[in-house]
Amino acid sequence: MIEPGALTAVSDVVIGLVIAVPVLLAGGGVAIATRRKGRAVGGDSASLATTTTTVDSQPQAPIPPVGEPAQPVDESPDLAPTTAPPGGTDAEPHTAEPLAPEPEPATYQGRLGKARGLLSSYLGAVRSKGKIDAGTWDDLEEALIRADVGVGATDVLLDDLRGRVKAGEIQGPDALVDALKGDLVAMLSREVPPLGHRSESASPASDPGADGDNQEERPVDVWLVVGVNGVGKTTTLGKIATRLTRAGTPVLLAAGDTFRAAAAEQLGLWGERAGADVVRGGEGGDPSSVVFDAVQRAASKGISVVLADTAGRLHNKVNLIEELKKIRRVADRSPGHVVEVLLVLDATTGQNGLAQAKVFLEAVDVTGVVLTKLDGTAKGGIVVAIQRELGLPVRLVGLGEGAEDLIDFDAEAFVDALF
Ligand SMILES: Nc1nc2c(ncn2[C@@H]2O[C@H](COP(=O)(O)OP(=O)(O)OP(=O)(O)O)[C@@H](O)[C@H]2O)c(=O)[nH]1
Numbered sequence: 360m361i362e363p364g365a366l367t368a369v370s371d372v373v374i375g376l377v378i379a380v381p382v383l384l385a386g387g388g389v390a391i392a393t394r395r396k397g398r399a400v401g402g403d404s405a406s407l408a409t410t411t412t413t414v415d416s417q418p419q420a421p422i423p424p425v426g427e428p429a430q431p432v433d434e435s436p437d438l439a440p441t442t443a444p445p446g447g448t449d450a451e452p453h454t455a456e457p458l459a460p461e462p463e464p465a466t467y468q469g470r471l472g473k474a475r476g477l478l479s480s481y482l483g484a485v486r487s488k489g490k491i492d493a494g495t496w497d498d499l500e501e502a503l504i505r506a507d508v509g510v511g512a513t514d515v516l517l518d519d520l521r522g523r524v525k526a527g528e529i530q531g532p533d534a535l536v537d538a539l540k541g542d543l544v545a546m547l548s549r550e551v552p553p554l555g556h557r558s559e560s561a562s563p564a565s566d567p568g569a570d571g572d573n574q575e576e577r578p579v580d581v582w583l584v585v586g587v588n589g590v591g592k593t594t595t596l597g598k599i600a601t602r603l604t605r606a607g608t609p610v611l612l613a614a615g616d617t618f619r620a621a622a623a624e625q626l627g628l629w630g631e632r633a634g635a636d637v638v639r640g641g642e643g644g645d646p647s648s649v650v651f652d653a654v655q656r657a658a659s660k661g662i663s664v665v666l667a668d669t670a671g672r673l674h675n676k677v678n679l680i681e682e683l684k685k686i687r688r689v690a691d692r693s694p695g696h697v698v699e700v701l702l703v704l705d706a707t708t709g710q711n712g713l714a715q716a717k718v719f720l721e722a723v724d725v726t727g728v729v730l731t732k733l734d735g736t737a738k739g740g741i742v743v744a745i746q747r748e749l750g751l752p753v754r755l756v757g758l759g760e761g762a763e764d765l766i767d768f769d770a771e772a773f774v775d776a777l778f
């Protein structure tokens with residue numbers, strides 16, 4: 360089982376790596392090496408330090424109080440064995456090789472190419488005027504809309520600033536730009552539980568199954584990634600797997616995109632890199648069955664986290680929604696428990712991504728957004744629109760294709776980089 364705290368610690372370590380303390384880089388490397396030897400993970404976090412690859416020495420998550428009864432499952436997955444190579448379903452044993460030393464992690468400052476240039480050139484013009492006039496407001500409005508902040512959020516931001524200029528609270532363009540920065544940080548800041556946190560309402564371990572004999576079963580936390588084709592779901596899952604295994608939390612990957620064989624192969628490569636097994640089914644098979652098998656296998660091996668990929672074809676919206684609902688229901692069967700449903704959005708699609716997102720929100724309770732490809736031609740302001748219009752927190756940001764190019768969303772660091 361994974362302690363919520365362990366993931367906070369993972370986040371903390373990553374934030375530390377990314378943003379501030381180069382000294383920690385050495386610590387990250389140590390963590391990888393020691394995990395491979397099955398020893399305690401080093402570092403200053405007690406919760407990480409107790410994590411090893413052996414089942415019995417894994418930390419026990421405190422069992423939260425039972426909130427909700429077990430979810431009724433009104434639809435059985437096709438539990439017939441998923442088609443797989445002879446010898447069984449699926450888990451492809453990987454030959455664990457020591458992970459390469461942790462590469463330089465991505466940072467907002469280093470990677471937000473286009474997004475940075477766009478806003479800062481407008482803001483530079485605003486500052487250089489030396490006074491606030493009608494043109495200033497036009498420039499700010501254009502800058503925010505061009506940066507994908509969205510019309511609604513732009514109006515809210517500018518109304519607030521106009522009021523404060525009128526009241527004499529803000530004087531001069533420098534103070535105005537600083538105030539805009541502060542407003543954006545405030546708009547983007549949210550209290551969120553650590554990623555992978557098991558909610559109070561879920562307690563598979565104390566949920567007596569139909570036959571009442573699984574009282575002792577340890578819960579398996581399931582993370583799902585959802586989103587349309589090509590947004591970066593599989594890549595994101597691979598990055599998350601790398602992050603968790605590097606921090607000493609073993610994971611099992613579920614190739615829930617059974618739409619094409621290549622999807623499972625792609626996940627297999629990430630599994631090899633991260634040192635995680637992959638459970639896969641046959642092409643065209645029932646994805647919920649793959650996820651079910653993965654949870655069972657994880658439980659039997661004492662692995663407390665299953666990361667499940669899904670297919671993202673939107674051309675048949677009704678089927679997609681029904682399929683995702685079923686995957687979620689099945690993943691939530693004890694000992695499985697869904698802790699994260701991460702909606703992956705491609706930042707380069709800008710405002711169009713918001714419309715896509717709404718389809719997924721209808722299907723499953725999304726816990727947060729992963730915004731990918733912010734290193735490319737994306738304009739960054741989409742983060743504001745997502746949090747405001749979808750009411751969802753952006754949790755992770757993709758800044759490249761490498762395993763280390765996924766960082767926690769941090770409102771202040773993000774806005775700093777944009778400005
Ligand atoms: N530059 C950049 N490329 C990314 C990022 N995330 C993913 N990609 C690339 O985007 C492409 C699609 O990524 P996938 O992970 O295959 O996307 P997917 O959502 O799983 O796609 P389907 O399985 O077809 O639905 C790949 O070439 C990835 O390397 C990112 O943060 N930055």
Ligand SMILES: [Mg+2]
Nearest residue numbers: 592593616622
């Ligand atoms: Mg994929």
